[in-house]
Amino acid sequence: MIKEKNSKPSKELPLGFVDRQERELLVRDFIISNIKEVMIKYGFQYLETPSFEYSDSIGKFLPDKDRPDEGVFSFKDENKWLSLRYDLTAPLARYVAKNYLEIPKPFKRYQLGRVWRNEKPGPGRFREFLQFDADYVGTKSLQADAELCVMISEILEKCGLAKTDYAIKISSRKITEELFKKLNITDSKQKLIVLRALDKIDRLGWNGVNELLGAGRKDKSGDFTKGANLKTKDIKIIQEELKKKSPETEDLVEIFKIFQDYNFDNFEFDPSIIRGLEYYTGPIFEVNLKFDVTNNKNQVIQFGSVGGGGRYDNLVNNFGNYDAPATGISIGIDRLVYALMQKKEFKVKQYKPVVICVFDKNSMKEYINVQSILRKAGISTEIYPGENKLKKQMEYANKIKSPAVILYGDTEIKSGKPTLRDLSSGKEKSIEIKELVNEIKKII
Secondary structure (H helix, E strand, C coil): CCCCCCCCCCCCCCCCCCCCCHHHHHHHHHHHHHHHHHHHHHCCEECCCCCEEEHHHHHHHCCCCCCCCCECCEEEECCEEEEECCCCHHHHHHHHHHCCCCCCCCEEEEEEEEEECECCCECCECCEEEEEEEEEECCCCHHHHHHHHHHHHHHHHHCCCCHHHEEEEEEEHHHHHHHHHHCCCCCHHHHHHHHHHHCCHHHHHHHHHHHHHCCEEECCCCCEEECCCCCHHHHHHHHHHCCCCCCCCHHHHHHHHHHHHHCCCCEEECCCCCCCCCCCCCEEEEEEECCCEECCCCCEECCCEEEEEEECCCCHHHHCCCCCCEEEEEEEHHHHHHHHHHHCCCCCCCCCCEEECCCCHHHHHHHHHHHHHHHHCCCCEEECCCCCCHHHHHHHHHHCCCCEEEECCHHHHHHCCCEEEECCCCCEEECCHHHHHHHHHHHC
């Protein structure tokens, strides 16, 4: 492809990708540190898997169609398709199969990593995002499923939410499996279309979902999504079944009993919780926020869940004959941060450097000496990184919100007393070098 002579690359980002600034990243670091503390307390191992997998390792579980680049970002390498991972669960299944003889059973792992989805973005929903997963592999015990819900609740409250700010919604895939039998739906592709349609109840409401269960739906942008082609009477049966108020499956009855043993009550039975991926086999859960979330235009938006998960007893078996029933939960860290920053004021410390102004390049040794003293004392410090006049240096210090500047010209160097200017109050003070650390600590 030949570029036009005067063409320049775009400064805009592709849809669904975003630049993240320091404050958001510091809040994210705070949330991640809390997650890690809880994971250690609950006995989970830390694991990292590569960003790319062979497409056939995750391809069966992709969200759309049959081509490897539908729903994921892929390329062909030496006649094999590689894909950026869509989630952290399929890579975990591959890891367990590869290391089956070496890992303990059950295997409890948690992971923090970026995932990529080639889907239509929305408010707080990106094509690249950071995800947290915690999974038990190698146990059928529903105590594991129950503890995941208790654990996520602890993480959310540790990050600053009250019990009234969120709820864990729970259902079971056994409900939809019974529905499929009742309606004689046997085609796996049709089942998946139904599941993905039902997974959008929160976002589209029953009217929109009914269209997806029927012939299909056209969204506001004009994009058409093909439906499951169910009959009206069958759609009505699904609606009635998913509006029931009490669980009738053995797995949910047992989990709710375990919740009582934990004194955990911040959950709701909701049979309309579906989870769109096909590999779930039993209890499923979603983490829903109960407070308003707004977009960048300050409009309240339908935000949906910040995470969820469930039991997937057959996923590892796709890589061979392995006895590895499993359950896990995921949280979209970036979505959670997006919402939490609207809910509360995080007291995260943004360290801004004290700036040593440059009067003469020949005095660099003296500047470096002062910088070294301050840095050894743990004070963020920098010598002005440029060759501008003092006015420009002061503009720079104000722009980066530096707490103070140090003026160290010929006169100050001869006297051994730099001038410290507090940029908040504008006050200046001539101070001996040995007193600089104490005086700066009073400012920052």
